[in-house]
Amino acid sequence: MASISHAFTTTNNNPSLNLPHNRSSLLRLSSHSFPRRFFNNVRIFAQHTNSTSTSIDFNDPDWKIKFQQDFESRFRLPHITDIFPDTPPIPSTFCLKMRTPIGKDIPGHYSLDEEWHGYINNNDRVLLKTINYSSPKSAGAECIDPNCTWVEQWVHRAGPREKIYYKPEEVKAAIVTCGGLCPGLNDVIRQIVITLEIYGVKKIVGIPFGYRGFSDKELTEVPLSRKVVQNIHLSGGSLLGVSRGGPSVSDIVDSLEERGINMLFVLGGNGTHAGANAIHNECCKRRLKVSVIGVPKTIDNDILLMDKTFGFDTAVEEAQRAINSAYIEAHSAYHGIGVVKLMGRSSGFIAMQASLSSGQVDVCLIPEVPFNLHGPHGVLRHLQYLLEMKGSAVVCVAEGAGQNLLQNTNAKDASGNIVFGDIGVYIQQETKKYFKEIGVHADVKYIDPTYMIRACRANASDGILCTVHGAFAGYSGISVGLCNTHYAYFPIPEVILHPRLVDPNSRMWHRCLTSTGQPDFI
Numbered sequence: 298m299a300s301i302s303h304a305f306t307t308t309n310n311n312p313s314l315n316l317p318h319n320r321s322s323l324l325r326l327s328s329h330s331f332p333r334r335f336f337n338n339v340r341i342f343a344q345h346t347n348s349t350s351t352s353i354d355f356n357d358p359d360w361k362i363k364f365q366q367d368f369e370s371r372f373r374l375p376h377i378t379d380i381f382p383d384t385p386p387i388p389s390t391f392c393l394k395m396r397t398p399i400g401k402d403i404p405g406h407y408s409l410d411e412e413w414h415g416y417i418n419n420n421d422r423v424l425l426k427t428i429n430y431s432s433p434k435s436a437g438a439e440c441i442d443p444n445c446t447w448v449e450q451w452v453h454r455a456g457p458r459e460k461i462y463y464k465p466e467e468v469k470a471a472i473v474t475c476g477g478l479c480p481g482l483n484d485v486i487r488q489i490v491i492t493l494e495i496y497g498v499k500k501i502v503g504i505p506f507g508y509r510g511f512s513d514k515e516l517t518e519v520p521l522s523r524k525v526v527q528n529i530h531l532s533g534g535s536l537l538g539v540s541r542g543g544p545s546v547s548d549i550v551d552s553l554e555e556r557g558i559n560m561l562f563v564l565g566g567n568g569t570h571a572g573a574n575a576i577h578n579e580c581c582k583r584r585l586k587v588s589v590i591g592v593p594k595t596i597d598n599d600i601l602l603m604d605k606t607f608g609f610d611t612a613v614e615e616a617q618r619a620i621n622s623a624y625i626e627a628h629s630a631y632h633g634i635g636v637v638k639l640m641g642r643s644s645g646f647i648a649m650q651a652s653l654s655s656g657q658v659d660v661c662l663i664p665e666v667p668f669n670l671h672g673p674h675g676v677l678r679h680l681q682y683l684l685e686m687k688g689s690a691v692v693c694v695a696e697g698a699g700q701n702l703l704q705n706t707n708a709k710d711a712s713g714n715i716v717f718g719d720i721g722v723y724i725q726q727e728t729k730k731y732f733k734e735i736g737v738h739a740d741v742k743y744i745d746p747t748y749m750i751r752a753c754r755a756n757a758s759d760g761i762l763c764t765v766h767g768a769f770a771g772y773s774g775i776s777v778g779l780c781n782t783h784y785a786y787f788p789i790p791e792v793i794l795h796p797r798l799v800d801p802n803s804r805m806w807h808r809c810l811t812s813t814g815q816p817d818f819i
């Protein structure tokens with residue numbers, strides 16, 4: 298029987314996933330019992346799947362069921378009953394149908410006398426992929442087998458559960474914001490605090506300046522309440538401050554123990570989530586009843602499996618303002634060229650989306666698509682053509698683009714991220730040089746709005762991710778994100794296998810190319 302090595306998915310690098318648990322997995326698959334690690338050697342077939350290397354025999358008539366079982370096991374959410382099987386569930390204290398608190402109706406007294414139907418059932422699922430590709434050649438196709446067979450993949454629906462695993466009066470919740478700034482951090486802090494209070498939690502604190510706040514003795518925790526956070530969403534930044542680098546995971550967990558924190562909400566990007574998962578694993582190892590929940594924060598939008606992360610919409614909107622300025626400058630000058638650099642360490646989502654929606658960009662350069670600056674097909678030759686044809690041009694470049702053209706800085710930030718050379722400055726300089734050399738006038742203006750973009754407050758369309766329900770439901774080591782417009786919970790390792798990238802074969806990138814009209818620069 299021929300075995301075809303192809304696409305997909307398996308990761309089980311979270312030790313807690315291997316712990317015994319007392320809850321049933323997806324029931325519709327439970328009648329089949331295949332070895333759990335059947336798919337451990339499957340290799341990637343399509344681009345941009347969240348996959349590790351494995352192999353699968355597509356001649357096996359049961360491969361699809363086995364795939365789905367493996368998927369279900371990978372996306373199973375770690376739960377505190379994995380370690381404390383005897384933890385009794387209690388009726389939820391969360392209710393949206395509130396009356397003016399009188400006696401027993403006060404949240405925290407678990408005595409809601411009205412029937413409440415707003416809960417999420419633990420077996421509710423959200424469909425992860427929604428396109429049935431009929432051919433691997435379809436734009437953006439993500440296929441598991443060579444025929445692009447339709448395989449349903451379900452992830453866990455987020456939201457309040459009827460039964461909870463923490464008594465609100467026994468909870469000490471902490472919030473920490475890590476990494477770089479992002480619009481919407483204060484909105485999320487505010488929403489978490491307000492939701493915790495609705496459950497009846499009284500002890501809520503903020504850890505100042507990211508993970509550093511766990512170890513730096515000069516930094517004291519900030520008491521949080523609805524009163525404190527009421528208006529914080531009206532300003533950008535983070536009420537708590539942010540930082541990169543910081544203490545070891547073991548020191549962070551020591552600090553959690555000392556402070557008596559048993560719910561930790563960690564707002565950050567892929568680095569922060571790697572930290573959150575390590576904290577979760579360390580808590581499991583020490584047998585601590587702690588729920589660690591990640592909230593994806595990054596303007597780069599580089600977290601896997603989610604429609605988008607909060608702050609991204611705002612970043613795109615702000616980026617368009619910078620593009621518009623570059624356009625006006627370029628358009629108003631004789632042979633004007635505007636260059637705008639936007640953030641995006643490994644992913645060009647902001648540059649792509651802002652270029653597309655502004656309609657004012659002629660050349661969009663992102664890390665995922667290689668390009669030459671010089672040569673007959675290079676960007677500079679195309680700029681010359683644009684000046685001849687329309688008199689001006691606008692270039693939008695993501696910070697991680699074209700790094701192969703720059704000298705390696707060999708520098709890393711406190712979190713271990715590579716510090717890039719400035720591609721925007723390089724393009725500006727090379728453009729000036731090029732037009733000087735060919736004796737053509739060009740007025741080059743360079744705009745770098747990056748810190749202005751991420752410091753602004755979130756716009757109305759950046760939804761707030763509510764995470765508190767996941768912690769009360771007893772989950773830990775999970776992240777919350779929008780999946781096909783519905784909120785879902787994901788085990789952290791699945792969303793940080795690698796940075797989410799723009800697929801150069803996706804409709805979105807194709808639309809961007811249509812909008813800019815740019816050729817291939819290779």
Ligand SMILES: Nc1ncnc2c1ncn2[C@@H]1O[C@H](COP(=O)(O)OP(=O)(O)O)[C@@H](O)[C@H]1O
Pocket residue numbers: 475476477507508509540541542543546565566567568569570571572573575594595711712714
């Ligand atoms: N692999 C990792 N394990 C544990 N902590 C990490 C890891 N990577 C990053 N961190 C920590 O997470 C925090 C934020 O990481 P960083 O990469 O700067 O930002 P982001 O979370 O936005 O990607 C830093 O305090 C850093 O020390």
Ligand SMILES: O=P(O)(O)OC[C@H]1O[C@](O)(COP(=O)(O)O)[C@@H](O)[C@@H]1O
Pocket residue numbers: 475476477478566567568594595596597640641642696710751
């Ligand atoms: O100058 P800083 O603070 O290190 O931040 C720069 C980085 O921040 C980002 O905007 C977001 O990165 P994070 O998601 O890691 O915070 C990147 O695009 C950029 O490389």
Ligand SMILES: [Mg+2]
Pocket residue numbers: 476566567568
């Ligand atoms: Mg990051």
